[in-house]
Amino acid sequence: MNRPANDTFLRALLRQPTEYAPVWLMRQAGRYLPEYCETRKRVGSFPDLCKSPSLACEVALQPLARYRLDAAILFSDILTVPDAMGLGLYFSEKGPCFERPLREERAIRDLAVPDPHGPLRYVMDAVTETRRALAGSVPLIGFAGSPFTLACYMVEGEPGSEFARLKTMIYDRPDLVHRILSTNAEAVTEYLNAQIESGVHAVMLFDSWGGCLSEAAYREFSLAYMRRILGGLIRERDGQRIPSIVFTKGGGLWLEEIAACGCDALGLDWTIGIGAARRRVGERVALQGNLDPSVLLASPDAIIRETRAVLDDFGAPGTGHVFNLGHGVSRFTPPEHVAVLVDTVHDYSRRLREK
Amino acid sequence: MNRPANDTFLRALLRQPTEYAPVWLMRQAGRYLPEYCETRKRVGSFPDLCKSPSLACEVALQPLARYRLDAAILFSDILTVPDAMGLGLYFSEKGPCFERPLREERAIRDLAVPDPHGPLRYVMDAVTETRRALAGSVPLIGFAGSPFTLACYMVEGEPGSEFARLKTMIYDRPDLVHRILSTNAEAVTEYLNAQIESGVHAVMLFDSWGGCLSEAAYREFSLAYMRRILGGLIRERDGQRIPSIVFTKGGGLWLEEIAACGCDALGLDWTIGIGAARRRVGERVALQGNLDPSVLLASPDAIIRETRAVLDDFGAPGTGHVFNLGHGVSRFTPPEHVAVLVDTVHDYSRRLREK
Secondary structure (H helix, E strand, O other): OOOOOOOHHHHHHOOOOOOOOOEOOOOOOOOOOHHHHHHHHHHOOHHHHHHOHHHHHHHHHHHHHHOOOOOEEOOOOOOHHHHHHHHOEEEEOOEEEEOOOOOOHHHHHHOOOOOOOOOOHHHHHHHHHHHHHHOOOOOEEEEEEOHHHHHHHHHHOOOOOOOHHHHHHHHHOHHHHHHHHHHHHHHHHHHHHHHHHHOOOEEEEEEOOHHHOOHHHHHHHHHHHHHHHHHHOOOEEOOEEOOEEEEEOOOHHHHHHHHOOOOOEEEOOOOOOHHHHHHHHOOOOEEEEEEOHHHHHOOHHHHHHHHHHHHHHHOOOOOOEEEEEOOOOOOOOOHHHHHHHHHHHHHHHHHHHHO | OOOOOOOHHHHHHOOOOOOOOOEOOOOOOOOOOHHHHHHHHHHOOHHHHHHOHHHHHHHHHHHHHHOOOOOEEOOOOOOHHHHHHHHOEEEEOOEEEEOOOOOOHHHHHHOOOOOOOOOOHHHHHHHHHHHHHHOOOOOEEEEEEOHHHHHHHHHHOOOOOOOHHHHHHHHHOHHHHHHHHHHHHHHHHHHHHHHHHHOOOEEEEEEOOHHHOOHHHHHHHHHHHHHHHHHHOOOEEOOEEOOEEEEEOOOHHHHHHHHOOOOOEEEOOOOOOHHHHHHHHOOOOEEEEEEOHHHHHOOHHHHHHHHHHHHHHHOOOOOOEEEEEOOOOOOOOOHHHHHHHHHHHHHHHHHHHHO
């Protein structure tokens, strides 16, 4: 596993000094890019795009052709794993749905870990192909959903329910929820390890919905299983550490506990000041974030001002900061605004470090 | 203004000793109650229900006939104020919408404070009628939306946008946003003062969406205007203090700042442990909350266990705790489950205090 020519992102995740703050954006390959929309129109649906390694590779590289980004991320979806478990993923107008949501005890007991080289082979092929296409330029990030976030989708089966079914199960039948989460944790561990073996340089766990839990429930039903995954990951390959990032949206209250779960970096949403977060956990982990994605809908002047404000808030010398949004790029983002953001991060953070 | 026979709720808000933890529930008059659905079916629409003082009074009292609640809340909606400003409130399948959302500079400059005794007269009549019907039994809570939360609806005009328009305006034209918020703050101050003059015993500000802001933006665009309102409220009537409650959903990171805004009590959602919140701000304000509303969908055993856990977490002697959910009652709640909750709060908190 050769080191990419630009390894700023990997060094920042390990809190090693870098010349500037590396930047990538969640959902950087997506609908705000006209070239993405064209590729997607060609193939038809979003799942078909994920399932074609060559097209997934094509769209993963699109934002890198436009912007000086410091990392690429595998183009895929967190729901590939429950789909491979046989739940039947499809997309309605409201969002992702499952044909066979997990509601019955028998179905929960029968849930099995999918072979990452079987029904998820296409993801590993996308990793291999994207890694090859990057040709050693920047690192490739692999990812998966957290066991709890996957369970939200698996039990509810459709968006918009505020997770009433899963939460009722948490309070009434915690044993069943733990059964789902154990299976998910094992599945995600194998899935991420297969991505690492296929060539990703870092991995990220997306815990999109952990923030909807109470503190006690978060600890028991989300964090515990992310810790289990991190304990089972391949941590080095060819002598290089594979850094891990954990992102619980809405998890600002629990940073200390999340920072102790075995990850190298914490993703932050925009509701917490990154300077305050650094004071709380910056000695233990790197921080990734955390510009409000809505800023990209505003004018270039506002983008420059707000981007600098995040860098200023993190503070000098800036070691251990990976710049990102606090959530995915909005589909309504003008593509030229992303260039303003990326250039501001590079130029301004370099100046801050030269001071 | 006579003191209600049961003033436990008012004393708890002022952090005076009480024999047990008083309890009321956000959205306690609502669709989970069959009698509410019947009244609503009779009148037709939700806005018509709000606009009929006698029917608003009828539904406000329905939960008190079923449960030993320690307070009633005015039956109304936070969007009565922008509706009275001329924005044209209506309800689609997706939720509340405005016919004339605030998008143009001219419309924003023309926005005017509505006379609470003019187009909002029906709300004051509902206060008078409900207060009379309560016949001195328990206190009546008045309420309004926070200036920022009202602005979310006023600018977006329809649900589901993640507030992209208002946020873009915050970053590009903060002057216009401040103009809306100033008008809203003045309107809400006059509106709540008119409710106080009409007979409510306490007031609550609902900041449902402040938690979607960054820390700096929350301070500038939400908290500052709630502080302004609290500074302009009638604080005493007939020698009795009118306590105020501020509830920013998702505001757990900012409790210290919110507690310093001039309110008597903080509403808490369920993502923060109430014991931890008490350690942070319990010397300055009372706390209202914070059971996860999903618990009411689970079994009576689970409801008893989780309700006790909140009371235990708050800790002895329990002074300054008003029990509530961390958000409104779900429409899918079985009505008999609410009785389990209310009885558990009373009985268990009384036992804790007798220890």
